[in-house]
Ligand SMILES: Nc1ncnc2c1ncn2[C@@H]1O[C@H](COP(=O)(O)OP(=O)(O)O)[C@@H](O)[C@H]1O
């Protein structure tokens with residue numbers, strides 16, 4: 001089996017008495033979608049934040065492309081190839097859709113130390129941005145201000161910005177949240193194709209999407225991974241049923 | 250009332266030339282001086298608007314750079330007029346009465362100090378950033394008061410106006426022309442920078458630092474570069490201001506001046522290219538006309554500010570163009 005693209009080793013994080021991440025070791029292999037599921041407050045977002053560099057773990061390390069990235073800050077990890085989408089949209093709300101995608105292209109390309117030529121008139125940046133917008137179906141909204149977008153369109157834009165980075169791994173925190181049935185289905189189809197470009201670590205509540213997409217599923221409860229396996233393994237696991245799926249059903 | 254912002258911008262600049270042009274014809278040199286003062290304050294505020302409007306950093310200490318520019322001019326001209334060398338310890342330099350030289354020194358010193366202060370303060374935000382920038386400016390203010398060699402509390406008078414190759418800088422209209430051209434060049438720079446990849450990233454970092462980090466950019470570095478650029482521009486304005494008055498004093502470092510720069514940006518329109526220019530014209534106009542009638546003219550300024558903050562978040566330029574800036 002090939003080496004994992006991304007792996008956490010015995011990651012731990014406490015908030016006071018609460019153990020939000022408890023000795024978590026997971027990995028993400030080339031070409032796969034690895035879903036992380038778990039009830040609200042299980043520590044999924046906290047785990048994602050530690051992987052992406054927004055939050056420092058108390059113990060453990062994070063390996064990415066064979067290198068220990070635990071000491072890098074969020075922007076350095078993004079430059080190393082981690083493409084992220086947020087549970088709560090993090091976008092420049094006053095800017096247009098194109099400008100947000102161009103921001104990604106700036107990060108991926110020549111960087112921000114250019115002071116004269118208009119960013120949205122720089123062909124290389126705009127082409128990269130427009131290609132990403134086209135892939136998520138936001139071409140028509142190109143010149144709209146993000147604040148005027150629907151919730152679903154903002155989620156799509158989050159994904160588009162991650163695409164502009166051509167990352168080596170995608171880390172997505174509940175990309176389907178609030179999309180509705182139609183939107184979830186469309187995004188499910190899209191992510192299905194995306195895994196061949198780069199593997200996806202997917203935190204998601206939408207069980208239909210998770211079971212349709214995931215090559216592997218890990219179940220996180222009270223900060224601990226209680227099971228990892230294929231969709232069928234997880235569906236039939238007694239432990240998981242007790243701890244999580246049982247509640248949902 | 251809705252007007253195209255480009256037209257408003259052009260009209261404002263046209264107005265700023267027309268007033269001294271008219272004053273020249275009817276021989277009202279004082280009006281030219283007022284217009285020059287407006288252009289220089291506008292320039293200082295353009296500098297501040299880069300960090301405040303695009304970067305979202307409320308620097309309450311920008312008088313620091315204004316004062317540094319002023320003292321750069323004052324000290325160089327003082328040594329030139331007294332034919333004494335300026336002893337920096339490791340090197341002795343001549344004074345200068347050449348504007349381009351003074352401007353370069355003013356911008357260089359301001360940029361350097363901005364870099365140091367930026368490195369020390371840009372990890373803080375919100376009210377802490379406001380307080381720390383204020384504290385740094387006050388530090389320089391008290392230092393200037395105690396710096397007896399250059400006039401201390403009384404300030405330093407310069408008996409010549411510094412020169413610019415090919416121009417008679419003592420003619421008010423020519424000195425206005427210098428200030429106006431410098432303002433226009435800096436506005437052009439501002440417009441280009443705002444739309445550039447750097448400006449786009451800086452503006453995005455104001456809205457969501459997390460987003461900017463997620464695309465691999467470092468918001469602190471973006472803000473640091475903005476702060477240095479901003480400090481250099483406000484420093485340049487300070488040098489011109491000292492030349493206009495042929496006088497520098499610690500009041501150029503005062504916190505009231507820092508506050509006034511913020512106020513005139515809010516009145517004109519935060520983050521808008523011409524916001525500082527409109528604000529400076531209104532400020533100087535009120536100061537002159539109302540200041541002649543009452544000592545308490547700041548009350549009217551405050552009333553205007555209050556109306557703008559409550560009803561017109563895009564400032565005067567927002568009212569004219571019907572487009573609110575999305576942020577204050
Ligand atoms: N910064 C924080 N400080 C204290 N507690 C936190 C913090 N962030 C998250 N938590 C707590 O950690 C737990 C896990 O949160 P989170 O990772 O957001 O869960 P999930 O994304 O799985 O719903 C929750 O109980 C939450 O209240």
Ligand SMILES: [Mg+2]
Nearest residue numbers: 044045046087
């Ligand atoms: Mg969450």
